[in-house]
Amino acid sequence: MGIDLIIFTVLSAIAIAAALGVILSKNPVNSVLCMITCFVAIAGHYIMLNAQFLFVVHLIVYTGAIMVLFLFVLMMMNLNADIEPQKRNWLKYAGAISGGALLLVLVAALRDASLPAIQAGGKTDIGLVSNLGKTLFTSYVVPFELSSVLFLSAMVGAVVIGKK
Amino acid sequence: MEFTIDWYFLIEKLLLISAVLGVSLAVAMYSTWGERKVAAWIQDRRGPNRAGIFGLLQPLADGGKLFFKEEIIPSHANRFLFVLGPSLAMLTACLTSAVIPWGDTLTIGDRIVSLQIADINIGVLWIMAVVGMGVYGIMIGGWASNNKFSLLAACRGASQVISYELPMGLALIALFMLSGSLSLKDIVEQQREGVWYILLQPIGFLIFLICAFAECNRTPFDLPEAENELNGGYHLEYSSMKLGFYLFAEYINMFISSVLMATLYFGGYAFPYMDSLGLDGNTLTILGIVALFLKTFFFIFVFMWVRWTIPRFRYDQLMKLGWKILIPLALLNMLITGAVVLFRQYGI
Amino acid sequence: MQSLTNRATPVDRRPMNLWEKLYLPAIFKGMAITLGHIFKKKATVNYPEETRPFSPVFRGLHILNRDEEGRERCTACGLCAVACPAEAITMEAAERLPGEEHLYREEKYAARYEINMLRCIFCGFCEEACPKQAVYMSETFAPSNYQRQGFIYGKDDLLIAHPQKSITENKK
Numbered sequence: 001m002g003i004d005l006i007i008f009t010v011l012s013a014i015a016i017a018a019a020l021g022v023i024l025s026k027n028p029v030n031s032v033l034c035m036i037t038c039f040v041a042i043a044g045h046y047i048m049l050n051a052q053f054l055f056v057v058h059l060i061v062y063t064g065a066i067m068v069l070f071l072f073v074l075m076m077m078n079l080n081a082d083i084e085p086q087k088r089n090w091l092k093y094a095g096a097i098s099g100g101a102l103l104l105v106l107v108a109a110l111r112d113a114s115l116p117a118i119q120a121g122g123k124t125d126i127g128l129v130s131n132l133g134k135t136l137f138t139s140y141v142v143p144f145e146l147s148s149v150l151f152l153s154a155m156v157g158a159v160v161i162g163k164k
Numbered sequence: 165m166e167f168t169i170d171w172y173f174l175i176e177k178l179l180l181i182s183a184v185l186g187v188s189l190a191v192a193m194y195s196t197w198g199e200r201k202v203a204a205w206i207q208d209r210r211g212p213n214r215a216g217i218f219g220l221l222q223p224l225a226d227g228g229k230l231f232f233k234e235e236i237i238p239s240h241a242n243r244f245l246f247v248l249g250p251s252l253a254m255l256t257a258c259l260t261s262a263v264i265p266w267g268d269t270l271t272i273g274d275r276i277v278s279l280q281i282a283d284i285n286i287g288v289l290w291i292m293a294v295v296g297m298g299v300y301g302i303m304i305g306g307w308a309s310n311n312k313f314s315l316l317a318a319c320r321g322a323s324q325v326i327s328y329e330l331p332m333g334l335a336l337i338a339l340f341m342l343s344g345s346l347s348l349k350d351i352v353e354q355q356r357e358g359v360w361y362i363l364l365q366p367i368g369f370l371i372f373l374i375c376a377f378a379e380c381n382r383t384p385f386d387l388p389e390a391e392n393e394l395n396g397g398y399h400l401e402y403s404s405m406k407l408g409f410y411l412f413a414e415y416i417n418m419f420i421s422s423v424l425m426a427t428l429y430f431g432g433y434a435f436p437y438m439d440s441l442g443l444d445g446n447t448l449t450i451l452g453i454v455a456l457f458l459k460t461f462f463f464i465f466v467f468m469w470v471r472w473t474i475p476r477f478r479y480d481q482l483m484k485l486g487w488k489i490l491i492p493l494a495l496l497n498m499l500i501t502g503a504v505v506l507f508r509q510y511g512i
Numbered sequence: 513m514q515s516l517t518n519r520a521t522p523v524d525r526r527p528m529n530l531w532e533k534l535y536l537p538a539i540f541k542g543m544a545i546t547l548g549h550i551f552k553k554k555a556t557v558n559y560p561e562e563t564r565p566f567s568p569v570f571r572g573l574h575i576l577n578r579d580e581e582g583r584e585r586c587t588a589c590g591l592c593a594v595a596c597p598a599e600a601i602t603m604e605a606a607e608r609l610p611g612e613e614h615l616y617r618e619e620k621y622a623a624r625y626e627i628n629m630l631r632c633i634f635c636g637f638c639e640e641a642c643p644k645q646a647v648y649m650s651e652t653f654a655p656s657n658y659q660r661q662g663f664i665y666g667k668d669d670l671l672i673a674h675p676q677k678s679i680t681e682n683k684k
Contacts, residue, residue, distance in 0.1 A: 029245075029307065036300070052285060053289070055286075056290055056293050059294075059296070059297065060292055060293045060296050063293075063296070063297060064292075064296025064299070064329075065296065065329075068296075068299050068300070068303065068322050069326075071303055071307075072319060072322055072323070075303070075315060075319070076315075076319065128285055129286060129346055202550075204556075205549070205550040206546045206550055207549070208552055208554055208555045208556075209556045210558070469543060469547065473539075474539060474543075
């Protein structure tokens with residue numbers, strides 16, 4: 001068993017355990033903390049793929065910024081079990097059915113998809129900063145710029161709401 | 165899959181990691197002493213001078229005091245998170261030192277030893293990421309204390325760090341446009357051959373400096389620790405060594421930011437005319453380490469100097485400075501730098 | 513309102529100009545000031561090794577004086593206790609017995625003489641009231657103590673050393 005496989009197994013185990021923790025934990029703050037652990041484990045997978053830039057951006061954006069905001073909101077709301085309103089029963093069933101339907105679609109889609117084997121770990125250099133930048137600004141320049149316009153509109157929207 | 169382990173490499177890196185950690189802790193320890201000395205001098209006092217010569221044993225006395233104090237965990241606190249908070253703060257403070265080039269290469273026997281733990285090509289971004297993670301130490305500690313003042317301070321700390329990460333990143337982008345690399349080693353080598361980046365990026369450095377103050381929660385941006393309105397801040401409920409960890413993490417962060425400023429803008433281990441002295445490699449490397457530490461100590465002094473000069477911001481002033489002044493300034497700086505780089509490349 | 517001194521200057525309430533709005537010049541000015549203070553003379557005195565000189569009129573801890581032959585001057589008249597505004601002084605008088613002439617100067621002496629240093633306000637009235645030049649105030653202050661009892665100074669604490677005896681004899 002190679003060292004890559006060991007690390008991969010450990011990281012995956014952590015990621016899955018943390019993901020389960022997100023759903024199963026009663027306390028919302030614990031859920032968020034589990035989610036952060038999950039994100040860090042996934043960031044570890046990016047390193048295994050030699051995608052250093054993605055790894056660090058994942059850490060900065062998701063773990064460092066978005067999850068902090070999540071935590072922020074949850075901590076300010078002071079959620080307690082006794083304050084939480086009782087959910088209706090049919091809502092649970094509806095949730096289970098829609099979740100099951102999504103799973104079904106995913107399985108159906110993945111069954112036919114052919115997954116080409118990724119080259120043995122550490123050989124691709126596409127994840128390095130300069131290569132990624134070149135790819136983004138040559139082959140994918142239109143989607144990249146379009147997504148930046150999307151972000152700009154989101155920012156304008158935030159400012160408009162903030163000004164009210 | 166066949167692989168062999170390069171034992172020398174492993175031992176070399178382990179030694180380097182322990183050395184870097186040890187030095188970081190020692191410098192942080194003596195920063196507390198230095199802080200008290202500088203504060204005293206600025207206020208026409210003498211500072212600690214009883215424990216040992218010049219009061220040099222003072223940090224040991226302080227540490228011993230913290231160790232022997234009673235550990236209190238508030239009864240309504242979340243015990244696990246309460247302990248996790250200071251541990252995370254300490255962990256993230258120590259993680260950043262991994263990508264900093266502490267010196268050039270040393271030649272021992274026939275091995276060339278690089279004085280950098282990991283020369284990854286995203287060096288600076290790694291530091292940004294770890295600093296961003298550093299918020300969790302404050303937030304978790306503040307929330308787990310189950311105290312409204314701690315919680316308020318934690319929220320302040322988190323929003324402050326997030327807000328000031330943006331201008332910091334933008335200031336760094338302008339620097340990367342000039343360097344063309346994110347690796348700290350490359351940036352230092354470029355400054356060794358050319359000029360220090362402070363001459364090319366004065367506004368960028370100023371923004372970086374201000375943001376570094378904010379990221380370290382140092383005065384004038386020490387709102388998370390404001391005594392007069394928050395009774396002490398996010399570590400209000402902490403006692404003993406857990407409090408010590410929080411305070412210590414602040415000093416390690418200060419040390420790392422000083423090293424970073426020296427590395428990014430003041431040539432790191434490079435010093436002027438170092439290649440025309442005609443010295444051999446190892447001597448030059450050691451001189452380079454000395455140069456880096458001299459620069460670092462100067463910046464630590466600046467941190468303290470500012471702390472004992474400038475009063476604390478009000479919270480709305482802090483946010484206004486971050487979002488309405490520093491970010492536009494950093495964007496402008498980025499724009500001008502980009503234009504100049506483009507002009508030099510194509511000579512329009 | 514008429515000003516008492518002509519040093520008062522009106523506050524400048526003009527809006528800040530661009531240079532002032534930058535704040536940086538003001539910050540650098542402040543930092544230059546604090547840097548200058550680093551090299552100034554320190555105001556702190558390294559206390560136990562060096563002490564600040566007292567002024568000659570300083571009124572410190574009391575002493576009970578002896579005359580040149582080493583006899584106690586105090587005659588327990590009680591004038592100091594009467595003069596004391598804080599009522600810090602108490603005493604008990606006793607008659608000098610034959611054979612004690614080398615110990616006490618007058619026929620009556622203070623068998624017990626106590627000053628409560630926690631009550632004392634160091635006004636110096638006792639010193640002024642004393643007709644026998646027995647009470648003086650020295651140029652020291654009362655050292656700290658853990659108990660209140662420790663601040664009640666008896667005759668052992670107040671009497672000065674015998675001028676004709678050695679240090680070891682005086683200790684007794």
